[in-house]
Amino acid sequence: MRIAVIAAVSLLCAACDQVRSMLPPPDYDGAYVVLEIDRPAIEADHLEQISDQSAVALRAAGIRYVGRGVSEGALRIRLENPDDISRARQALTPIAGHLILSDQADGVIEARVGDDYADNLADETAEQSIAKIERRIQSQVLVEPYGPGRLVVRTDAPVLPEQVLRAVSQRGLIAFHLVKEVTPEASAQGRLPIGAIVAPPYLQGTNPEVVVRRPALVGHIEHANPSTDAHTGEFVVSFQFDAQGAQTFCQITREHTGERFAVLLDGRVITAPTINERICGGSGQISGNFDASSANDLAILMRAGALPLPFVVIAQGVGAPPAP
DSSP states (O other): OOOHHHHHHHHHHHHHHHHHHHHHHOOOHHHHHHHHEEHHHHHHHHHHHHHHHHHHHHTTTOEEEEEEEEETEEEEEEEEGGGHHHHHHHHHHHHHTEEEEEOOSEEEEEOOOOOHHHHHHHHHHHHHHHHHHHHHSEEEEEEEOTTTEEEEEEEEESSOOOOHHHHSSSOOOOOEEEBOOOOOHHTTTTOOOTTTEOOSSSTTTTEEEEEEESSEEEOOOOEEEEEEETTOOEEEEEEEEEHHHHHHHHHHHHHTTTTTTEETTTEEEOOOBOOOOOOOSEEEEEEEOHHHHHHHHHHHHHHHOOOSEEEEEEEEEEEEEEOO
């Protein structure tokens, strides 16, 4: 008898869920913001991953190439010998078979992301971002899918809080890059070392820096909190790496003692201190002309973790958002 009752309740709940899914969304009188995944960014990110995997696959097949890179929505690989195109396409099929592949007589293979696959990537990325956005916004909000690659964030407040806009408008990617020391004149004229870029400042009072394009460490932060420096009294963000991050950071600081590294948030320089000694305790702090509010905002981003890719705000207002 008890089993029958449980089964009946389960069927009733399932029926309720089905009916609820068929109903139109409830009316809201609070504020909302609609986010859309940056489609060019998600396609470029996927192609960069395929580019690295392609290099491994071609080397394993004994096929040499003289250049590869992602630009204008396509991955292009130039083979040393154009006669290797057939073999190269065969080697790339296991990792790039879902892409649109084409080739040219001069030995260039091009890969692009099809619209259907890009839609799936956008939907998956949006779903993965919901929990992190909710962790960033420390108040009652509703975050849910709202069309292909889109999310809607609803609040009960009649005006969208500034905290919500800050939380959804940043990817929140923390990366550590080694600094390349060049003269200001060389930097201004674009005479940079190979593999280096100019990273603009994040906060007022911070200088741009020439850094190695590839970060030495990305993320791997477990905890972060705003605090004040015991010696200077300035606002800082104290953080703790996870085990892998602590090990990597220890190696970086051991191998580059006496050099500088830059801490970048979404590609912008927060600070660029000198490595005075190896740092192997797994913890550290970030300073950079913070006030109490900006230090707290950065700590929230670091605790919640970076979004997989950036979003753009496409609509905001009060009441019902526009139909997806």
